Amino acid sequence: MTTSTPLIGFLACETTLPGAGDRRRGDAYEHDLTLAALEPAFAAEGLGLKVLDWEAPLADFDRLDAVLLGTAWNYQDKPNAFLAKLEALERSGIAVHNPPAMVRWNLTKTYLRELGAAGATTIPTLWLDDVTAEDAREAFGHFGCDRLVVKRQIGAGALGQVLLRAHEMPGPDWRFGHAAMVQPFLPAIEREGELGFVFIAGELSHALRKRAAKGDYRIQSLYGGVESRHEPADDEIEAARAVLSALPFDTPLYARIDMLRGGEGGDDGLLLMEAELIEPYLYPEQGERVGEHLARAIARLHLA
Ligand SMILES: Nc1ncnc2c1ncn2[C@@H]1O[C@H](COP(=O)(O)OP(=O)(O)OP(=O)(O)O)[C@@H](O)[C@H]1O
Ligand SMILES: [Mg+2]
Numbered sequence: 001m002t003t004s005t006p007l008i009g010f011l012a013c014e015t016t017l018p019g020a021g022d023r024r025r026g027d028a029y030e031h032d033l034t035l036a037a038l039e040p041a042f043a044a045e046g047l048g049l050k051v052l053d054w055e056a057p058l059a060d061f062d063r064l065d066a067v068l069l070g071t072a073w074n075y076q077d078k079p080n081a082f083l084a085k086l087e088a089l090e091r092s093g094i095a096v097h098n099p100p101a102m103v104r105w106n107l108t109k110t111y112l113r114e115l116g117a118a119g120a121t122t123i124p125t126l127w128l129d130d131v132t133a134e135d136a137r138e139a140f141g142h143f144g145c146d147r148l149v150v151k152r153q154i155g156a157g158a159l160g161q162v163l164l165r166a167h168e169m170p171g172p173d174w175r176f177g178h179a180a181m182v183q184p185f186l187p188a189i190e191r192e193g194e195l196g197f198v199f200i201a202g203e204l205s206h207a208l209r210k211r212a213a214k215g216d217y218r219i220q221s222l223y224g225g226v227e228s229r230h231e232p233a234d235d236e237i238e239a240a241r242a243v244l245s246a247l248p249f250d251t252p253l254y255a256r257i258d259m260l261r262g263g264e265g266g267d268d269g270l271l272l273m274e275a276e277l278i279e280p281y282l283y284p285e286q287g288e289r290v291g292e293h294l295a296r297a298i299a300r301l302h303l304a
Contacts, residue, residue, distance in 0.1 A: 006302040007048040009067035009094075010038065011279075014053055016071040027221050030281050031071040037284035041291030045299040054085055058092070065302050066095035068254075068294075069103070069279040076156055079107055095302070097253040098277050105248070106277040109153045109181055115272060118246035121239065122272045123183050123260065127153070131176035133169060139182045140166050147185030152178045158218045185217070188266030194219050194273060195230055195259050197240035198282050198290060201297035202251040204240070206287025207232040210258075229286045239270040247275070253297060256280035 015023055016031040035051065042049045052060055054072045061067070067089060075082035086100040098106075105111055116122040126139055131150055139148055146166040152159070155178075162176065163185065193211035197204060206229075213224030221227075232240075240257040247255075256276040262268040282290050 005046055005048050006065040006298075007050055007063050008042065008298060008302070009061060009064040010035070010049055010051045010070040011054040011067055011072045012051055012070055013072045013074040014055065016073055017051070017053060025073065027073075027281075028071075030221070033284050034071065034282065037282075037288070037291035038294065039291075041295040042298075044292075045295040046303060047295060047298060054082065058088060061089060061092070061094060064089075064094050066097060066298065068097050068298075071281075072279050073156075075278070076154070076159075079154075083107075097298075098255075102249050102252060103278050106275070107154060109151075109155075109274070111275070112181075112272065114248065115243060115246045115275065118248070120243045120246040120272050120275075121262075121269060123186065123262070126182040128180050128182060130178065131180045131182060133172050133174045135182070136164050136169065136174075140164075143184040145184040149183045149185050150176050151181050151183075153181055154179070157222060158220055161218070163217065186260050186262060186266065186271070187264065188261035189217050189219070191266045192261055195232070195236065195270065196227075196283065197232065197237070197257040197259070198280075198287060199240075199244055199252075199255045199257065200290065200293040201253060201300075202244065203293070204232075204237055205290045205293045206283070207236070207240075208283050208286035227283055227286055236270055243272050243275055247277075252277050253301075254280065254282065254294065256282065 012031060014020060015025045016028045039049060083100055083104055086096050086103060090096050090100055112122050128135055136148060148164045150162045150164060193209045195207060195209055197207045208227050209230040210219035210225055210227050212219045216223050219225035240259060243257045244255060258273040259270040260273050262271045284290050
């Protein structure tokens with residue numbers, strides 16, 4: 001709490017900051033869209049906003065009251081350094097949104113197992129230390145499907161993800177090479193797409209639908225995925241809210257709950273793909289009021 005203008009840090013990284021030149025990420029325009037949404041809303045609430053690289057020296061964070069994890073999208077390459085920095089900021093009295101304990105928990109996708117046990121409906125998953133061709137063969141039998149998605153337990157942006165087809169199995173020496181999650185390929189991704197629900201301080205800000213480019217099944221903008229507005233039905237909001245309630249933490253300042261419809265026909269209930277609590281893109285183009293929602297929630301926390 002402070003009586004002067006609270007100053008909120010927006011953590012970016014060297015490849016999302018506008019100064020990155022040729023090294024700027026292909027999806028860094030999302031950084032620009034986020035700031036365009038946040039800047040006026042923060043000003044209207046009497047909040048200062050300072051954009052900085054999360055790897056900047058601690059002294060640069062001196063006057064901040066709080067930080068948002070923003071577009072710190074390179075943390076997967078150095079998760080320990082990222083966590084150490086967030087913990088150092090917290091120790092120095094800066095509120096970290098979302099806090100390092102939540103980030104640590106959300107870093108490894110095994111959290112999905114925990115949410116499933118706590119009542120969220122998750123995608124059926126086999127958790128393996130590595131995946132061999134034999135494991136894949138067994139997984140096809142286990143799920144009774146003809147396509148499998150194999151992904152890393154620690155990963156983002158669909159990096160290193162593999163789609164296996166029953167009729168073109170990898171050779172006997174094939175290894176995935178990472179601690180993995182093996183899931184049946186859910187055809188809903190090609191029909192309806194993935195639904196994202198953006199919650200600010202526990203309230204739904206907006207929802208959106210993410211579709212993959214033709215011939216791909218990954219909805220990320222880096223692979224040509226496109227988003228559109230989505231007016232969620234009550235049962236969809238309820239499914240997303242149930243995930244939020246299953247979190248082993250107090251309500252996070254922000255969360256994006258990504259869900260995909262289950263079933264061979266792609267018309268069953270929504271299943272949890274990911275609960276993004278670290279630095280989710282908040283899709284301001286599909287939710288013009290997200291800046292306002294976030295600024296208000298922060299003002300409630302940090303304005304005396
Ligand atoms: N079981 C599945 N069935 C169909 N498509 C899937 C499945 N799992 C993942 N995908 C597709 O792959 C994409 C990436 O998967 P996921 O979101 O789990 O991984 P990620 O690496 O954490 O990606 P990001 O952090 O960018 O969301 C999904 O957005 C979706 O398009
Ligand atoms: Mg995802």
